[in-house]
Amino acid sequence: MFARGPQQLDFRRKRLPWVDELRYAIEDHVRAQPIDVAERARLRQRLFQWMGLGYVVLERAIEPALIDALLADIDEVMANHRDHSSLILSDKYDHVPIRTADPQFFFGQRMRFVDLHHASVAAKRISLHAQIVDFVRHLFANDVVMMQSLTFLEGSQQLLHQDHAYVFSGNPAHLCASWVALEDIDPRAGPLTYVPGSHALPMFDWGNGIFRQSGSTATEQQFAEHIDRHCREAGLERLTFCPKKGDVFLWHAALAHGGSPVLDRSLTRKSYVTHYSVPQTYTRHYRDKTRKPVVERINGGLVYHDPTDPKNENRLRRAENG
Ligand SMILES: O=C(O)CCC(=O)C(=O)O
Structure with a gap:
């Protein structure tokens, strides 16, 4: 007593x-x-x-006009790709400026833009949309900094994975991501797949810890198998996310997710992903940690300008006054 x-x-x-x-x-x-x-x-x-x-959905959080501004920015970069330095990543290209790429490989190679937000004000405003910043601020009870973004035009078909292994925020527990539907997503277009409750599974050992880095000996296939096995043992079910344009899916650093198979290759699956952390641990832009970054604030959230390509920053200004 x-x-x-x-x-x-x-x-x-x-x-x-x-x-x-x-x-x-x-x-x-x-x-x-x-x-x-x-x-x-x-x-x-x-x-x-x-x-x-380990996730929440913010329905119709992003205004259609803001999404349309980003879609127009994407069209502009692709139509005039020789004038643009935004990076792309695909089966064919590994982080190359789009100006050096061949347009015949823009589709069918699981292409994504890496950090298109540097060029596109619309992308930045989506990453740091008030509804997203507000929720992430509650999660971390702290300021929010966006780290990197990925813009997909078609299904990624990525294996099941957890982001903390790939995205280094300085503190893997202070990491989360948003996935924004830039159009209504057809179930045959390879929607996002995820496993509710999987954010506390036993962690995968890459041979040198929980991060995939130089010296890691394990493969992504083994990572996916580890997650799949533990999900089955825990009785956790895999679901798919077939949202409407403007819906946002926010996920925990360790939520298992990936891209489901594309069943109809004629379909696009336009989506936009951002990773977030806190400025106390993610203090510098990952592309050049030696330089103190220029910091921009949108809706109270922080974004670091790209120290390696200042001319590209905010080039596409469609959403500037939106
Ligand atoms: O959108 C997808 O298909 C997967 C995205 C993803 O796994 C990621 O960005 O970490």
Whole structure:
């Protein structure tokens, strides 16, 4: 038994069952926010879902006009690719400026733009959309910095993986990502696939720890098999995300996800991914960690300018006043 204080009107926080400790941490955080009842209810629901399942969906969060501005930027870069230095990654090209690539390989090679947000103000405004920044800020109870972005025109068909192994934020636990549908996604176009609750599986050993880096001896296939086996053993089910244009899927650093098979190769699957962390650990742009970055703020979120290509920054200004 313990002595009861005269003013004690709550359970003693230090004596809670462990499961209630987590619940109270969320309740305390939500209660402390200066927001109205509806927002409070939404935030509570999202934080509990994040804790249990490792993802949340923000339906129709991104305005169609902002998405259309990004789609127009993509069209412009592809139509005039010789004038643009944005990087692409595909089965054919490994992080090369699009100006050096052959347009016949823009489709059918799982191509994606890497960090198109440097050129495109629309992309930056999507990455740091107020609804996304607001939620990620709650997750980390901290400022939010975007790290890198990927723009897909077709299904990636990527193996099941967890991002902490690839995206280095300085603290792998302070990492999350958003996936924005730039169009309505057809189930035959290779939608995003994910495993709710998989963010606490035993971690994969690449031969030298939890990150894929030089000296890692394990393969991506083994990584996928490890995740798949542990999901099956835990009874976790794989789902697909077939969103409407403007829907956002936010996932935890360790949520297992990938790209499902493309069943109809004539279909596009336009989507936009951003990774986030906090500025205390992700302090420099990953392309040149020796230079102090120029920092831009959008909706309170931070983005570091590309120190290696300043002329490309904010070239495509369609969404500047949006
Ligand atoms: O969009 C996809 O198909 C997969 C994206 C993904 O896995 C990632 O960006 O980490």
